[in-house]
Amino acid sequence: xxxxxxxxxxxxxxxxxxxxxxxxxxxxxxxxxxxxxxxxxxxxxxxxxxxxxxxxxxxxxxxxxxxxxxxxxxxxxxxxxxxxxxxxxxxxxxxxxxxxxxxxxxxxxxxxxxxxxxxxxxxxxxxxxxxxxxxxxxxxxxxxxxxxxxxxxxxxxxxxxxxxxxxxxxxxxxxxxxxxxxxxxxxxxxxxxxxxxxxxxxxxxxxxxxxxxxxxxxxxxxxxxxxxxxxxxxxxxxxxxxxxxxxxxxxxxxxxxxxxxxxxxxxxxxxxxxxxxxxxxxxxxxxxxxxxxxxxxxxxxxxxxxxxxxxxxxxxxxxxxxxxxxxxxxxxxxxxxxxxxxxxxxxxxxxxxxxxxxxxxxxxxxxxxxxxxxxxxxxxxxxxxxxxxxxxxxxxxxxxxxxxxxxxxxxxxxxxxxxxxxxxxxxxxxxxxxxxxxxxxxxxxxxxxxxxxxxxxxxxxxxxxxxxxxxxxxxxxxxxxxxxxxxxxxxxxxxxxxxxxxxxxxxxxxxxxxxxxxxxxxxxxx
Numbered sequence: 001x002x003x004x005x006x007x008x009x010x011x012x013x014x015x016x017x018x019x020x021x022x023x024x025x026x027x028x029x030x031x032x033x034x035x036x037x038x039x040x041x042x043x044x045x046x047x048x049x050x051x052x053x054x055x056x057x058x059x060x061x062x063x064x065x066x067x068x069x070x071x072x073x074x075x076x077x078x079x080x081x082x083x084x085x086x087x088x089x090x091x092x093x094x095x096x097x098x099x100x101x102x103x104x105x106x107x108x109x110x111x112x113x114x115x116x117x118x119x120x121x122x123x124x125x126x127x128x129x130x131x132x133x134x135x136x137x138x139x140x141x142x143x144x145x146x147x148x149x150x151x152x153x154x155x156x157x158x159x160x161x162x163x164x165x166x167x168x169x170x171x172x173x174x175x176x177x178x179x180x181x182x183x184x185x186x187x188x189x190x191x192x193x194x195x196x197x198x199x200x201x202x203x204x205x206x207x208x209x210x211x212x213x214x215x216x217x218x219x220x221x222x223x224x225x226x227x228x229x230x231x232x233x234x235x236x237x238x239x240x241x242x243x244x245x246x247x248x249x250x251x252x253x254x255x256x257x258x259x260x261x262x263x264x265x266x267x268x269x270x271x272x273x274x275x276x277x278x279x280x281x282x283x284x285x286x287x288x289x290x291x292x293x294x295x296x297x298x299x300x301x302x303x304x305x306x307x308x309x310x311x312x313x314x315x316x317x318x319x320x321x322x323x324x325x326x327x328x329x330x331x332x333x334x335x336x337x338x339x340x341x342x343x344x345x346x347x348x349x350x351x352x353x354x355x356x357x358x359x360x361x362x363x364x365x366x367x368x369x370x371x372x373x374x375x376x377x378x379x380x381x382x383x384x385x386x387x388x389x390x391x392x393x394x395x396x397x398x399x400x401x402x403x404x405x406x407x408x409x410x411x412x413x414x415x416x417x418x419x420x421x422x423x424x425x426x427x428x429x430x431x432x433x434x435x436x437x438x439x440x441x442x443x444x445x446x447x448x449x450x451x452x453x454x455x456x457x458x459x460x461x462x463x464x465x466x467x468x469x470x471x472x473x474x475x476x477x478x479x480x481x482x483x484x485x486x487x488x489x490x491x492x493x494x495x496x497x498x499x500x501x502x503x504x505x506x507x508x509x510x511x512x513x514x515x516x517x518x519x520x521x522x523x524x525x526x
Contacts, residue, residue: 006076009469010247011462012059014084014174015259016040016104016281019055021062022459023071024466026475028484030459032071034062041101046108046147046379046526049101052090055174056181063245077247079254079473080182080237083465084175086258087195089153094169096180100161103153104174105282106318106370108379108526110152113159114143117151117217125296131216136294138200138210140301141314143217146371146379150196151217158218170225175256182253183235188225189255190304194314196224202292204309230257230306231472254469257306259461260284264305264312266464267428267454268485270478275416275424277409277443278460279433283320284374285412286313289420298415299377306468307478313419315374317412320405321433323367323383324349327401331394350438353399358445358497359504360396362387365404366511368519371526375415378516380523386511402439403501406446407508413447426450428487430460437489445497446505455486 008031013020017040022033036058041049067074087105092098103109118135120128126145135142143149147156150173158165172180173192180186190207193199198213207227214221228234237251256262260278264286267276275287289311294301300315319326328345364386371379385392385400417423427449433439434457444451454460463485470476476484 006073007078008072008076009466010063010077010080010245010251011466011469012080012082012178013259013262013461013465014055014059014082014178015461016085016106019059019062020459020462021059021066022462022466023066024463026470028463028467028470028476028481030456030463032066032069033459033462034066036062046111048104048106050104052098052102052177055102055178059178060244067246074246075248077251079252079469080245080247081254081465081469082175082178082182082256083259083262083461084173084178086173086192086260087149088174089150089157090172090174090177091157091164091168092170092172092177092180093167096184099167100157100164102174102177103157105148107153108147108371110156111145111147111379111526113155114145114147114149114152117155118143118145134216135197135213138202138213139194139197140201140292140294140303141197143197144299144373144377146373146377148373148379151198151219154219168223171223172225173258175258176225179234179253179255182237182241184238185235186225187228187234187255189228189230189257189306191230191261191306192258193224193227194303198224199227201304204304204311207304228255229308230255230261231308231468233472252473254472256465257468260286260314260316261306261312262461262464262468263430264288264464265307265467265481266460266462266485267430268482269428270307270482273420273422273424276428276430278431279320279405279429279439280431281319281322283317283405283409284315285409285416285427286315287416287420287424288312293419295415295419298375298419300374300415300419313416315412315416317367317374317408318372319367319369319383320408321431323365323369323401323405324398324433326369327397346436349398350436352395353402354438356395356399359500360400360403361391363392363396363400364504364508364511365397365400367401367404367408375412380520380526381516382519382523402436402442403446403504404508406439406442407505409443410447410505411509413449424449426452428452428454430454430457432458434458440489440491444491444493446501448493448498450493451491452487453489453491455488
């Protein structure tokens, strides 16, 4: 298909804090975006939910506001594509209506169901060896003991809300629920369905549900969607959805992909072994690889990429940017930092942290506010500050949070390098945290790697989703994608800070070893 001048893609990026809606031109440039927040509903026992109707209302609000800015002719929008938070579950009836709040990736209430599902003698680390072998061979992974995978959500609903389970026509990932709202069609992509752990991923050209894994997991195939590739056109937008968003009824909806996958593409790191680090609510450090492999110890594996016929390394650090926003809300939300900060509150926090020398005066921050997935899978871990004194200031605490997330990133980096069998020389950094030059500098000094701060880093997911649509509709090829992403700044590691961080990284790892059992005792009920 030949590109016509003025055509655009409307890309929807549903994050945990709310959706971003962006207009992307045919070269992959984001020409404008709008964000609309949504509420996160936390409950005792590890519950984390959001209302699907809130998602849709926020998307419609952001889309209408964006298109109202007159950045392009709404009639020349050729496609809508979604990316979203991964590892969530929306139970819907046959008409596509939600039957329950969306259970999102942070929810660990299904841990009990998973322990019963994967356990049994003979076992290692809670996994029956025969079950483990079968799951790894077919899928590349196995349901995590933390209970945060969709299979855990579904089994928790079955046991605790049987009326919802019985009435459910389909259980959908968040991205696939949005596609249902857009087209009226039930479908999942090879990549979005992977964390259900019931698909045979050995042949990436024909990923399919495996009857044996479905039986083992206790999932009903009739309640799971049909499978497509991320670049497939799902269908035309419905007249109702077109009217609500403010686009034409000719618009095509492309399958899209979860956020981890779109981030990789939107960072420009599309070649094998090209790595990127994402700092949003959570974090991940990943790259595409030409092989299927699993690392049980670090809780990561090669899973289907959004790029057809390719694998990528799936891993996740549970809280990163969420640690900084937690500190902001805990200490600064009510009385605020004084004065009207020109860069907003995060910019003001950055300025404070930059006044503190590397190492934060020996203050350590443990970033496991909601447990951890990679490089360890342990939902009972918790965060905190170590080595506080009467001289500790807000500035020390802010910088310690930035450094603590970076230490955790270095831990994961070592696991990824072991996985791919080669060193990673540089990282492209994206997500909201990448807007901070200080955080990028800290990452370079903590990891010892060159850090490339991607231009417009917070738009990476939307840009990556748009690239999927542009390739799927024939406007671009995969060879074009990497050349379309610009680097704003490059940070090389500096020697003096490197020495400070080298010592403190060792203490960070020691803090985990020495406090793990304490966290397990304190959080034994989880």
